[in-house]
Amino acid sequence: MTDAFGGKTLVITGATGAIASAVALQAAAQGARLVLGDIGAEALDALCAQIGAGRCAMLAGDVRDPENAAALVALARTRFGGIDALIPAAGIYRDRAFAEMSAQDWRETMEINLDAIFHLIRTALPALNPGAAIVNLTSIAAHRGSPRHAHYAATKGALLSLTRSLAQELAPQVRVNAVSPGIIETQMTRDLLAAHGGALRAATPLDRFGTAEEVARAILFLAGPASSFITGEVIHVNGGLYMD
Template sequence: MSIPAYDFTHKTGLITGATGGIGRDVARLLFDAGANLVLLDLDPGSLNALAVELGDDARVAALAGDASSPEIIDGALALTTARFGALDFVVPAAGIYPESPVTETSDELWRKVMDINLDGVFRLLRAATPVMADGGAIVNFASLAGHRGSKNHAHYAASKAGVIALTRSLAHELGHRGIRVNAVSPGTISTPMVEALVAERGESMLSGTPLNRFGNSMEVAQVAAFLCSDGASFINGETIHVNGGLFMAG
C-alpha cells in the first residue's frame, strides 16, 4: 500500500465495526499513517486477525463487544485512555442492513436497526466527546439511502438520515473546541453487507451510475481518512457522497 499523504503520528483513533469492509480499510489507512488505534467489533476472531495483520501491539488495542452497548462503549473509552492517554478521532463504522418491507418489519427489527445504526452512534459520541482532544475529528457513516430512501430498507434509510442530522448538530455543538464532525455517504460499495442487493438490483443500479461500476471499501475509507486529516481542517458539518455519481443521477 502506498504511504498516505497525511501524518497521524502520536494521534489515536477509535473505530467501531472495525472488521467490516469499510472499517477495516479505515483502520489500515490510519495505522499506516502512524495512528494508534482502538478497534471495537462484535467478532473477536476477526478482530484478533486484524490486530495481527496490523502487527504492532504497541499501537493497537482491541475490544470485542456490541458497539451500541453503553458498557462496551465505556470499556472502549477506558481502554483508549489507559493505553494511549488521549482520543483524537472517532469513526463509528458499525452498522447492519437487513432487508424487510415496511409492512413486514417488526417493532423488534426496527428497534434493532435503530439501536445499532443510530442509537449506538449517539451513545458512543455522547461518551467520547468529553474525553476527545480539542482539534480532533469525528467521521460518521451515513448512506445514499439516508438521502433518497431505499426500497425494503426503510429502517436502514431512516437510521442513516438520523446520522446525517446528528452529524450536523454535533458540528454546531463541538466547533468551539475545534472538533470537526463530518459524515461519509457511500453508495453501492462492494462489501458483504450489500451482496444480496447487488445480486437482485445490481444491473439497474449500474445503469444509473455515471462511472458505471460499484465502489470498493478503500475508496470510502480514503475519504474518511482525509476527513480526519489536517487537509480537511475547515470542513465541518458536511456529508461527502462517495457513489460514482449515483446520487447526482437521481
C-alpha cells in the first residue's frame, strides 16, 4: 500500500454501506483522515474505531437534512482543516413498478439520491482544499435505465449530468468525476440478485458480480493524485455488462 492519501481528508456519506466502508478502509490504509456520515451511530462508531479515533470523525444523521450536510462540512473543517475529497455515497434502491410508484416513493428517492448531493456539494465548496476531488456514485442504471427502478435510474442519470456540469464549472480548482458500478454484491442488490442473478451473470462478460472493494479502488483512483488530469469522466465498474 502507498500513502497516496497521507494527510488528506475524505468526507464520505452513506459511509457504513458496503461500497463506502470499503472506500474508507482502503483510504485509511493509504494514510487518509476520514469524516464519515450515515444514519446509524452504532455502525459508524464501529467503522471509526477500526480506522482509529485520531484519524476518523463521524456524524450520525439523515442526508436529506441540509443541516446534516453543514454539520459534516463543519466537522471536517474543525477536526482536519478542510476537505480533499468528497464522496457522497448514501443512496437507496427500491423495487417499484412504475405503475405502482407513489409520489412519496419518487420524492424519497430524489431526496436521498440527488437533492442530498446538491446540498452537500454546495455546502462543502468553501471548505474544499486546492486540488480537491468530488467522486459521485452513479450507476449502470444512469446509462441504460433500470426497469422497476425508474426513480433510481432518473436520480443517477441526473447525477451523471451534475457531475459533467460541475466538472466544467468548478475547474480548475476542483475535479469532479463519477463511478458507475454495475451489479455489485451488496445488501442493495440482494433482492435483484435473488430474482435475476442468473440472467445478469450470464450477460456479464467477466462471468461474476463485482465486489465493493473493486468499486472502492476505482473511486479512490478518481479521488486521489493518480487521476490528476481527469475530470468530467465516468468509470464503469461492471465486468463488461454495459459498454459505452
